[in-house]
Amino acid sequence: MFTKVIFGRYVPIDSVIHRLDPRSKLVLSLYFIVLVFFANNWQSYAFLAATTLATILLTKVQLKFFWEGIRPLIFIIILTVLLQIVFSAGGTVYWHWGIFSITSMGLVNGVYVFMRFFLIICMSTVLTLTTPPLLIADAVESLMKPLLKIKVPVYEIALMLSIALRFIPTLMDETQKIMNAQRARGVNFSSGSLIKRVKSIVPILIPLFISAFNRAEDLATAMESRGYRGGDHRSKFRILKWRGADTIACVGMAAITAGLFLLRLL
Amino acid sequence: MIEVKNITYSYPNSDSKALNDLSVTIQDQQWIALVGHNGSGKSTIARVIDGLVEGYQGEVTVNGMPLNDDTVWDIRDQIGFVFQNPDNQFVGATVQDDVAFGLENRNVPRPEMVERVQQALEVVGMSEFATREPSSLSGGQKQRVALAGAIALQPKILILDEATSMLDPQGRQEMLEILKQMKQRFELTIIMITHDLSETAMADRVLLMNHGQLVADAQPEKLFARTQVIKDNGLELPYSEQLKEQLAVAGIDLPREYMNEDRMVEWLWDKLN
Amino acid sequence: MGQIELNNVDYKYQPDTPFEATALQAINFTVETGSYTALIGHTGSGKSTLIQLIDGLIKPTSGEVTVVDHHSTATSNSKDLDQLRKNVGIVFQFPESQLFEETVLKDIAFGPKNFGKTDAEATAIAKKSMALVGLTEDFAEKSPFDLSGGQMRRVAIAGVLALEPEILILDEPTAGLDASGQAQIMNLFKQLNVEQGITIILVTHNMEDVAKYANQVYVLNHGAIVKSGTPREIFANQQWLMENYLTVPVTTRVAQKLIDKGYSFDEFPLTVAELSQKLIPKLKGEQ
């Protein structure tokens, strides 16, 4: 019933950002990610960082959550940054060993790469913390609608996506239950040799697979009994509404773009 | 009216008969309780009536319409189905989305849909949970939502396959109360599958199944008096019959007919004085 | 000092997050060796959480859990928790979802092997457990997935009994079974309790079972223990039980109706057998 993973998960509170249309949130976050790659000096990075911070504050979510959202990725970021530092040349050389060197250019590049990662993760975290997964699915459906013309089964894909999302907590809960049952029968997931640990996954995977299969069968029966036949002869209960705030958000993003390109000229 | 005629069916991967030449007629606005031990064929016959099973012998007619590939969707429009496990029947990601699912399938225009969703949630007393995610509800609340999803379609027939078996006593009691009210208000025919004989007391008729066949079809009180039949089919005797059985062993003279709890108390009190 | 002892235990799910939920607070709980304890309470009252603490599947947020002579506290590591598990077997709700081996016998032998038994020993124990739950030998080589629901339930229960636990915890073990299946399984547990002295903790919504089998009851309400005592003490106050979202056994209800009419019992009956025993002499005397 409850998931252990909470970081990067929707936080049900109310804020300006929460109330935005998921389509504008999805498109604007993707747009922002592209925008980050256009920053080329410390002023433009600082500017983007400031806008990101402002957005985060607007979500009213505790800063700790953003940190926790980034933490699992920190290792990859640091590795990339280190590689960037030791392999790029140019400027003053501070340290040198074989093909490795630390130069002023390298350091600067490292900081930029770090900033890029950081900003992208922050913005995607803003999206997932403020938008229920279902609404993201809706937004995808709405944005993919033009693809209906080339016979992409957009409605089916969207329904599949939203059912999958709806079943994630159920299956995680199920996994927890099965793990508990097998731990109670003496399976140890946290110690022993690698082979032993890999083996200990079997008693989880088989029951989980069977349970998922049974659930899917039950769900298919339930859907059929409730009259689901697929296709587009269906009306929609949930409709997305574009509001003033969404227009303002877009204008805001345009302003950020303008600001960024001005700062690039410095 | 539901007419089931000479249905025989085996699951594709099994060689025993899940249903064996089963015939039964159910009148409009009857409350039917369907009982029998595990594997007696209760779920299978319920699924046959809803057109969810293929490849059986025999005939099913629902409100005058013979069930076949052309009519199955029309027939399903008249039947609401609530299953045992509340977790496996949720399609929507929030309560109101889920209740709306059946209406979306029938292409109901949105304004009407919104109204019917609200109404259905009100009937089951779940209005304030409209925007909650199903995973944050208790089992009893989930089943009420499933009931709302069925009732929003304004069916004539409601089938419940052990819909209360995963609930606590309070959740069960609430479900039964809601069902009673709904039956009155919407003039429903109810088919309720259950393992709990005490839940059958409010039915008009109890159908007792064994080995894919009907072994008894009677009013609850009449069936409860047939203690041997109940025991032979793996069910538990109703409370007053259990008590009578114990008293009979001690050689006490007892009335033959079934007494419900209150009548049993009356009788005891008379005797004790 | 009981065999199981919970001392001022709190448990929170996902502490320090917006999803934090207090499931148990200030729990004091004692179970003596060889007793049969029932744990009752409304849905979400914390019953399943409590038994997971006893089996070391989770550790308390504060307070101390003691099982035989192993302890778990907020600072315990997974080694300590493993120790708790040695003496305890749990039959979870719908335990058939833990089956995974190719044959019934292998599945039942899985637990003992994990706890260090040799293949031969484990197989011998598995055969014994099969007999205990009433599965004949010809089931041994069948796939557990080809069985009926009731049979799968038995295999799962045999898999837990094969751990030869001193303490057996049951979380609604008969849900979904028909009356005769329920009676058989509940009688099996009682038999294990009486004949082998296995301590039993039963989580249930079925008050008839509590009245029939338990000798000690704990009532949970919103994560706190609100009452404990013998079934007779617990069921004496119908009004109070209703307030705690619980019901009484039918016998108690019937007895209460007789009392309301003016009859009096020297001791409150809980089961059909008890009620009839008390009534028979009176009914006969009048005749």
Ligand SMILES: Nc1ncnc2c1ncn2[C@@H]1O[C@H](COP(=O)(O)OP(=O)(O)OP(=O)(O)O)[C@@H](O)[C@H]1O
């Ligand atoms: N999907 C299936 N494949 C093969 N056999 C099945 C399947 N479902 C049910 N059966 C078998 O058909 C028979 C009737 O099953 P059914 O599910 O109708 O029983 P039931 O009365 O609903 O039992 P329960 O009380 O356990 O729900 C049983 O023997 C069962 O094993």
Ligand SMILES: Nc1ncnc2c1ncn2[C@@H]1O[C@H](COP(=O)(O)OP(=O)(O)OP(=O)(O)O)[C@@H](O)[C@H]1O
């Ligand atoms: N994994 C989890 N994460 C967060 N909260 C949880 C989790 N599991 C249970 N809870 C909450 O803890 C409380 C106690 O739950 P628990 O499962 O122990 O209740 P229960 O008495 O066993 O209920 P039931 O009779 O429905 O089985 C409930 O409020 C529940 O919502």
Ligand SMILES: [Mg+2]
């Ligand atoms: Mg069934």
Ligand SMILES: [Mg+2]
């Ligand atoms: Mg529980």
